[in-house]
Every structure is written in C-alpha cells, then in structure tokens.
Amino acid sequence: MSQPFEAFLAQSRQQVDNALTENLPSPDQAGADRRLFEAMHYSTINGGKRLRPVLVYAAAASIAEDKVAQDILDRIACAVECIHAYSLVHDDLPAMDDDDLRRGQPTCHIAFDEATAVLAGDALQGQAFELLSTLDTLTPHTQLDLVRTLAQASGAQGMVGGQAIDLASVDKQLTLDALQTMHNKKTGALIKASVLMGAIATQSATAVQLQALSTYADAIGLAFQVQDDILDVIADTATLGKRQGADEALNKPTYVSLLGLEGAQAKTQELHQQAIKALENFGEGADLLRQLSAYIVERGH
Amino acid sequence: MSQPFEAFLAQSRQQVDNALTENLPSPDQAGADRRLFEAMHYSTINGGKRLRPVLVYAAAASIAEDKVAQDILDRIACAVECIHAYSLVHDDLPAMDDDDLRRGQPTCHIAFDEATAVLAGDALQGQAFELLSTLDTLTPHTQLDLVRTLAQASGAQGMVGGQAIDLASVDKQLTLDALQTMHNKKTGALIKASVLMGAIATQSATAVQLQALSTYADAIGLAFQVQDDILDVIADTATLGKRQGADEALNKPTYVSLLGLEGAQAKTQELHQQAIKALENFGEGADLLRQLSAYIVERGH
Numbered sequence: 001m002s003q004p005f006e007a008f009l010a011q012s013r014q015q016v017d018n019a020l021t022e023n024l025p026s027p028d029q030a031g032a033d034r035r036l037f038e039a040m041h042y043s044t045i046n047g048g049k050r051l052r053p054v055l056v057y058a059a060a061a062s063i064a065e066d067k068v069a070q071d072i073l074d075r076i077a078c079a080v081e082c083i084h085a086y087s088l089v090h091d092d093l094p095a096m097d098d099d100d101l102r103r104g105q106p107t108c109h110i111a112f113d114e115a116t117a118v119l120a121g122d123a124l125q126g127q128a129f130e131l132l133s134t135l136d137t138l139t140p141h142t143q144l145d146l147v148r149t150l151a152q153a154s155g156a157q158g159m160v161g162g163q164a165i166d167l168a169s170v171d172k173q174l175t176l177d178a179l180q181t182m183h184n185k186k187t188g189a190l191i192k193a194s195v196l197m198g199a200i201a202t203q204s205a206t207a208v209q210l211q212a213l214s215t216y217a218d219a220i221g222l223a224f225q226v227q228d229d230i231l232d233v234i235a236d237t238a239t240l241g242k243r244q245g246a247d248e249a250l251n252k253p254t255y256v257s258l259l260g261l262e263g264a265q266a267k268t269q270e271l272h273q274q275a276i277k278a279l280e281n282f283g284e285g286a287d288l289l290r291q292l293s294a295y296i297v298e299r300g301h
Numbered sequence: 302m303s304q305p306f307e308a309f310l311a312q313s314r315q316q317v318d319n320a321l322t323e324n325l326p327s328p329d330q331a332g333a334d335r336r337l338f339e340a341m342h343y344s345t346i347n348g349g350k351r352l353r354p355v356l357v358y359a360a361a362a363s364i365a366e367d368k369v370a371q372d373i374l375d376r377i378a379c380a381v382e383c384i385h386a387y388s389l390v391h392d393d394l395p396a397m398d399d400d401d402l403r404r405g406q407p408t409c410h411i412a413f414d415e416a417t418a419v420l421a422g423d424a425l426q427g428q429a430f431e432l433l434s435t436l437d438t439l440t441p442h443t444q445l446d447l448v449r450t451l452a453q454a455s456g457a458q459g460m461v462g463g464q465a466i467d468l469a470s471v472d473k474q475l476t477l478d479a480l481q482t483m484h485n486k487k488t489g490a491l492i493k494a495s496v497l498m499g500a501i502a503t504q505s506a507t508a509v510q511l512q513a514l515s516t517y518a519d520a521i522g523l524a525f526q527v528q529d530d531i532l533d534v535i536a537d538t539a540t541l542g543k544r545q546g547a548d549e550a551l552n553k554p555t556y557v558s559l560l561g562l563e564g565a566q567a568k569t570q571e572l573h574q575q576a577i578k579a580l581e582n583f584g585e586g587a588d589l590l591r592q593l594s595a596y597i598v599e600r601g602h
Contacts, residue, residue: 036465095415114396126456133449140441148434155427164337
C-alpha cells in the first residue's frame, strides 16, 4: 500500500480519536454519572480500525476536496463510530454473544459491569443523534438528512434488524441469499450510511453520485463481511483479538461454510471489482475510496 | 375530574396506540426479524398511561389549537413513547432492576428473551429519531429542533445519565439535592422534552412561552416522581402492577424516606402550584396542561 494511503488511515484514526474525546461527556469529572462516562470513553477509544469514520472522510473527498470543515466531518465520523461502538458493547453482552474480549481487551461489561454496559450502549446511540443535530454550520436540511440516513441504517430495518436475524439464524441452514440479507442489514447498512454521510456533508453531491457511492458501499460492505468470515477461519486468536472460529462454534452460517474458502476468496475479489467499477465516473478524489476497497479485501493477509 | 379532560386522556391514548401500530415495523410479516418486531410492538402497546404523549398533545394545544396536523403530533408522541418504552425494557433487564412484571404483564425479556429485549430497546431508540427526521410537512429546522431536544433529553446528560446516577445510588444516603438531580435527569428530562416538543411542533411558540413551559415541565416532572415514591409506599401490588416497596427493598433513597410521607405529599402540592403559576400568562388553551398537573399529583389516590 502506498505511503499517502497509510498516512491517510493513520491521520483519520487520530482525528476521530481526538473528536470522540472532545465530543463525548468527559470521564474526568466527579459526578455520580462518571462511571457511565468512563464506560462510553472505554468503549469508543479502543484502537479499532475505524473503518466507518475513514469511509466518511474518504467519501467526502470523493465529492469535493476541502468543501467541508474538518470539525464537521470529525463529528459525523464520531456519530457513526458511536453507533458502531454501541452495537459492539450490546453485542458482547452475556445475553447476546457473551464475549469477554474485543481487540484483546476486556469487553465493556467485563471492564465495568453489565448494567453499565447496557447504559453506555444506550447513551452512545443517543450521542450519535445529538452530535448530528448540532452541526450548526450545515443547513438544517443537511443535518436532518444525516440524522435520517443514520437512523434508518442503524434501526429495526437496518443494523439492529440484522442482529435480530443473526440471532434467529443460530443452528439454522441459511441460503446464500438469506445470509446476504442478514449481513446487508447487520454490517452493510452502517457502512453504506458512512459513505453516504461523508458525501451528504459536502452539500454538493448529485443524486447520480450518491447512487454510485451506494453501489460502491454495497460491494465493500459485503466484501468486508466475507473477508471477516475468511479471517475467522484462517487467522489465529492473537491476530484477531477474539476467539478464533467463534462463529463456527456457534453454528452460525458463514460465507466460508457456504462457498468454501476458495469460493469466498473469489467472492471478495469480485466484490472489489464491482466497487471499483461503481466509481468509474469519479476522478482522483475517489482514490481513497478505491484504496479502501483494496484494503478491505487484503486486510489480515 | 371533568368529563372533557377524561375524554382527552382517552382519545390521546387511543391516538398514540394507533400511531405506534402504524409507525413501528409490523409484527405480522414473516421475516427472520419478526421476533424483534413483535417485541417492539409488545413493549409499546401495553396499556400504559401515556403521560408523555398526552403532554405532547396538551402542550401543542397550549400554544395554538389546530395549528399542527394531527398525524405530525401523533408521530412526535410515538417518538417520545418509543424512548420511554426502550428505557423501561432495558431498565427491567436482569442486569438492571431485574423486574419480571410491568403493569401486571411479563416484562419484555420474560415474554421474549434477554437478547431480544436488548435489541428491541435499541431499535425503539433508533425508531424515535427516524420518526422525527421524516416529518416532511414541518420545516427541516423544526424537525431538527425536535431531534436535538429528544436526543439531549434522553442521552448521557439526560435520561440515561439519570439511570446511571440511580444505579450508583443504591445503598447510599443521598441528599435531597442529589436525589433531585437524579430524578431531573432520569424522569424529568423526557417529561420536559415532551412538553417542549409539543410546543415546538406548532412552529409558533415564542422563547418566552418555551421558557414558561420549561418551568411548568420541571415542576410536574418532579411532582410525578415524588408521587411515584408516595405510591410505592402506600399502594398495593395489584394497583401498581409491580412489587410494592420495590425501591425501598433495593435501599434506594426516596422522597418519602427523606421527607416523610406527609412532607412528600406537601411537596407534590407545592410543585403543582408552581406548575399552575408558570402558565399564568397562557389562556384557556393551557387548561389541559393545568389539568394534567392536577392529575399527576392526584393519581392513585
């Protein structure tokens, strides 16, 4: 990977970390809600890949370099990451996936307690919408567009709906179509929202551009999940920071179980090509998005 | 209580029930996310008092009778009730208050399962913001104002923050001030948001009117909680639909434990007078709000 792309990734991660620290309630004050704020901080400042924030920045650049104030993009990136973090905190709960470790660190309910983890997730979700409704230098129309895009992607018809389908799929034989529907909602919807929100923030994306970005996002969102299934089989626990083969152990259907390892790897390449094609009418500004697609299907190799 | 007020309460409850059924994902379809949708429906269509929706309707009437389309108010009432319902579903979880019954019915995690209850709460929160961002006949500015008001009231600095303080208060001796701060956030913030959102929806409330409604809402929000503490001591399980003296059993501080029963009853009357005074410059349109204040301090007697 080229140096500028690596530098872009590192800088994006730094920016969203700084912005999360600035925009979430400070864990350094003395009130009785301090433990909640600490858990929110712990669950978001965690050395994650920050794929979704990175997509926000890259999508904005694909439409118009420097047309959006950096602090606006930072807060949008924060909002998206708050939604992602809340879903992980709740997903790790004993009643859900019952995971003790994430990225090699104790999960929120282990580091704190279950009640605090429930509340921290709840508060992170609310924080996302609060952030998007206070981007005062954008028009109300644009702010509302951002709120709507994130709410639809993360709610009952999006991410949470996908998690519900995932729960209902344990010990079931899913068709490839059904598996794809589940992942489109569970992971794909928020990835797509991240791309669209970066573009919406420029206040200058055309309907045609948004449609192309939508096609791009569908492809990389699915590629991300197929690659996740591949890594779950081939990577060891140290690299992943979670139990290897965890999905298999839960009898969850995966792309590898349905397509075989080679079939799944071919699928990621096919999706990568679809993503690149979707951007064919975009100029150099979309190079970051192109590189991100390659990054997604190459990660962990 | 006068007949028109009772009729207003009954009609408001019917409207928000209908609107919830219309605006939440239908539990009657056959997908794998059906169980999630059933749990969302179960947790919202529950014979509750609907105080917050009723406040939305009454506050709108206090500013401008018939200036807001009924379906807009219905969807705002829905959004507020979705937030309230999600907080109850999560609050009842074993890791939180561990309640099996609410209003005499099995709580969500008993009727379904814990994982579904976590997800149903998450989805209900998202649904609230989705609803508020699709009120297309209001200006984007007003929709955004509604989103911001609800997000700030329900998040880390509002309702969820109050729940965190509540958790931290078990087995602690709280001062009256600390107890009040906790309740202001835990219950008061969403009650106040309901009142303000009804007024905001008219798109004609002045800053002075909003300030007066804010003072009114602070008073009734606190009165509601003091009355709750009183009822928790004097009512029996059948009337309340939950275990009598539950807060006392958890060693949570209450207004009754701090002020005594008579002191707490005097406090509700004082708060009711404050609420009435806050509305002194409002005309007959505010009669529903006035009656609601009386209703809050008289309920359960």
